[in-house]
Amino acid sequence: MTELDVDFVRRQFPPLGNGWIMLENAGGSYVPQSVIDRTAAYMRELQIQPAWDFGPSSEALRRIMEGRRLMAEMINAEPEEVIVGPSTTLNVYLLAQAIGHWFAPGDEIIVTDLDHEANNGAWRRLAQDRNLVLREWKIDPESGELDEAKLDALIGPRTKFLAVSHCSNIVGSIQDIAGIARKIHAAGGHIMVDGVAYAPHRAVDVKALDVDFYAVGLYKVFGPHQALLYGKRELLLEAKGQNHYFIGEDNIPLKLLPGGVNHEFAAGLVGLADYFELVYRHHFRTPENSFTRRVQRVYELFQRHEDKLANRVLDYLKAKPGVRVIGQLSATGRRAPTISFTVAGRNSRELAEALNAEKIAIGFGDFYAKRCIEALGTAEQEGVVRIGLAHYNTLAEVDRTIAALEKLI
Numbered sequence: 146m147t148e149l150d151v152d153f154v155r156r157q158f159p160p161l162g163n164g165w166i167m168l169e170n171a172g173g174s175y176v177p178q179s180v181i182d183r184t185a186a187y188m189r190e191l192q193i194q195p196a197w198d199f200g201p202s203s204e205a206l207r208r209i210m211e212g213r214r215l216m217a218e219m220i221n222a223e224p225e226e227v228i229v230g231p232s233t234t235l236n237v238y239l240l241a242q243a244i245g246h247w248f249a250p251g252d253e254i255i256v257t258d259l260d261h262e263a264n265n266g267a268w269r270r271l272a273q274d275r276n277l278v279l280r281e282w283k284i285d286p287e288s289g290e291l292d293e294a295k296l297d298a299l300i301g302p303r304t305k306f307l308a309v310s311h312c313s314n315i316v317g318s319i320q321d322i323a324g325i326a327r328k329i330h331a332a333g334g335h336i337m338v339d340g341v342a343y344a345p346h347r348a349v350d351v352k353a354l355d356v357d358f359y360a361v362g363l364y365k366v367f368g369p370h371q372a373l374l375y376g377k378r379e380l381l382l383e384a385k386g387q388n389h390y391f392i393g394e395d396n397i398p399l400k401l402l403p404g405g406v407n408h409e410f411a412a413g414l415v416g417l418a419d420y421f422e423l424v425y426r427h428h429f430r431t432p433e434n435s436f437t438r439r440v441q442r443v444y445e446l447f448q449r450h451e452d453k454l455a456n457r458v459l460d461y462l463k464a465k466p467g468v469r470v471i472g473q474l475s476a477t478g479r480r481a482p483t484i485s486f487t488v489a490g491r492n493s494r495e496l497a498e499a500l501n502a503e504k505i506a507i508g509f510g511d512f513y514a515k516r517c518i519e520a521l522g523t524a525e526q527e528g529v530v531r532i533g534l535a536h537y538n539t540l541a542e543v544d545r546t547i548a549a550l551e552k553l554i
């Protein structure tokens with residue numbers, strides 16, 4: 146079986162040579178040189194209003210559209226089904242505005258106490274503004290897991306919507322989104338999935354999942370600080386435009402992108418596709434005829450490597466007295482390598498800062514999943530310490546981190 150050539154991938158990311166062990170990837174990942182090059186090339190060669198039918202202007206538009214097209218293909222969507230916006234928080238807020246009129250007073254929407262606030266606050270506000278009934282799918286306060294039996298009990302004849310994450314940025318467990326989507330659809334509702342913590346670790350296929358809406362944070366999947374929002378074509382057409390009045394209701398996705406796209410970053414996304422192509426070509430000789438499929442093969446490499454890293458961290462932490470690991474204790478497919486923990490009687494800030502002093506880039510706190518941190522009962526310790534691994538981390542880095550932890554706990 147082909148193994149990820151970690152030295153090769155590391156060479157693509159300039160900041161990896163800075164002497165720090167980067168374990169804050171769940172907060173935001175580094176970008177490869179190809180993204181920097183494509184962004185810089187756009188700014189150096191074009192940076193012109195991409196609206197006109199003359200040389201540089203039409204070339205600028207071509208590069209922007211190419212970035213969006215490739216991102217759509219990456220998640221197996223059509224180009225007009227994806228919005229490239231400034232952040233997931235803003236994309237979801239905008240979506241809530243755009244589909245608010247779908248709901249009548251008394252309709253029920255389900256949110257979780259697991260999700261990042263980005264896929265929480267906008268829906269809770271919508272429920273308040275439109276007199277909807279809010280149902281909360283709560284995690285087990287010990288394990289941090291969402292139990293589907295509890296969801297079954299929440300779904301009823303007036304269920305119209307579920308907002309849930311594919312993977313939590315704290316707990317790291319991967320939900321069976323295809324199965325959950327089937328349940329919501331059977332009840333006549335729609336599903337919005339936050340895939341921000343999932344997409345750096347597994348390929349996303351929105352068609353296979355049959356989700357209605359899906360969010361990917363591009364700056365956590367080695368791209369620029371932008372975010373992707375997918376919506377099924379027919380649903381985006383039914384959503385209410387949030388752009389200027391003269392942008393037609395059939396003009397998707399532009400009607401849902403007030404202010405338009407960030408040109409240089411959209412063009413920079415071509416460099417993200419370049420990165421996946423580069424990794425694919427380096428590891429595989431057999432041709433795959435679609436970019437979507439090549440991306441999937443690359444993610445299979447990432448996963449095998451990340452599972453090894455995660456298991457080494459988990460094996461260490463779970464054997465350590467006084468350490469509480471949040472989520473599953475081994476990476477066997479249903480766990481992302483985003484590993485949160487607390488240490489009895491210790492403050493998470495103090496632990497993270499001690500690791501920072503050893504040049505380990507690591508964070509602590511609630512990571513804006515405040516409800517989750519409170520449900521887990523870790524708020525008083527200033528939340529959790531989070532080891533957010535990415536495919537470019539090495540076993541040697543994990544070992545150095547374990548050695549640093551060993552001095553601390």
Ligand SMILES: Cc1ncc(COP(=O)(O)O)c(C=O)c1O
Pocket residue numbers: 171172231232233234235261263264310312313314339340341342362371372512513
């Ligand atoms: C799971 C999850 N969802 C949403 C977000 C918010 O993304 P953005 O910063 O693009 O609003 C984050 C960011 O940390 C996240 O981890």
